[in-house]
Amino acid sequence: MIDGLIERMLKGDKRAAARLITLVENDEEKAREIVSKIYPYTGKAYIVGITGPPGAGKSTLLDKLIRVAREEGKVVGVIAIDPTSPFTGGALLGDRIRMQRHSTDPGVFIRSMATRGSLGGLAKATNDAIKVLDAYGCDVIFVETVGVGQIEVDIVKTADTVVLVTVPGLGDDIQAIKAGLMEIADIFVINKADKEGADATYFELNLMLDLEKERWEKRGWRPPIVETVATTMRGIRDLWKAINDHKAFLEKSGELEKKRRFRAEEEIKTIVSDRIARTVGKKLSEDEISTLIERVVKREIDPYSAADQVIEKALGVKV
Known part of the structure; x- marks a missing residue:
């Protein structure tokens, strides 16, 4: 059965890919077999993590990023990490509803996965699901974290580029960034930038980046701050450009290989x-x-x- 599913998936069968993700999510032994067989076909997709506090508009932002990526002909995968239902153990939120207009696009694969209670909100099977989408032929895979309780840092173990989304008026959000996310965010996004307080949020983020000047100079990449209004597409193309600029930087500097080595180790x-x-x-x-x-x-x-x-x-x- 697994060999047949893999064969169909490698030919672009979306249903076969969905079935394989279900298997790696729910069956430890089958996950091992599947990953072993598809691994030679992986390593081509670029993985972008989208994280941030609840209410920051991550899903709306992602919906628009999918649109821009598809305009360039990219095959897009989305893994949305949602809270776990206490009754079924499944994902509590329905990302196909949030991104409904992409669900019938053959070039877009959207999958919700439950946290299953794992710390940081990233399901244990996330890495295996990413491998399935990679082998399926996705050019870019977005991983959106649940954003419950605290802004998450586990995404750095999964993504090539980490996008941290915030919004004006969240003082606690900025404090959380000070507490450690400055180290893992590659791009900062101020979404809902048409709201009061956007300038103040930009100033605070920029000030914190200035205070960490030595770190950015050592890394060779100072995280840009992109202002967006996802509902109107404002700044979305700038964000997509920033993601691609970071990818180019990682490839040129050799940091992409280091990141993926770190990910394999973890x-x-x-x-x-x-x-x-x-x-x-x-x-x-x-x-x-x-x-x-x-x-x-x-x-x-x-x-x-x-x-x-x-x-x-x-x-x-x-x-």
Whole structure:
């Protein structure tokens, strides 16, 4: 079945691609088989992360970016990370509704994925779904994060270019940027720039970039600040140009290869960590784990020693 789906997907069958994403999302063993077989066909798509707080207009912005990319003949993939339904475990929001006019376009593939409770809002299967869309033939893949709770930083482990979307009047948003996102954002977007406070937001972002001047000079790329009004297309083409400019910079400087090496390293770490956790679950009973936890609570053993015992029993390796 999987071989047939892959063959159809490689010929441009959208339904086959959708089925493969469902399999990598829900079945660990099949995900491994699928990724192993499609991996030689991957590595061509450019991945753009769209992140930012709720209400910043990320989906509307993305809807317009799809339009501009399609005007250039690009095949576009979209993975929208949504909150998980507590009842079904599926994605709570419907991105096909938000981007409905693209759903019948054969050159656009839109898929919602649930966070499944994973920290940072990025589903574990996101990387595998990206590989499916890459092999399917997408030129650019947008990954839109859920934006729930806090602005997310996990996207840096997935995307080649990270676009951080903010809006005027969100003081907390700017504080969140100060708290760490300055390091991962490649492009800043002030959406809804026709609203009061847009100039102040631009000034604050620009000031923070000035304060980090040494970092940008070292990287060779100072993140541009693009003002947009997604509902009217204002600034959308400027944003698309900024994305392409960043791509050209990464390719010329060799940073794109470094980014993808980092991404591969992080993915391997995640897979190893997940498999160790699964092995521990198989080799140690709940009673054994509970007993160890109880001993740590009673100060009979320290957490490091407890972890050593778990690893030794589960993996047969003495730490």
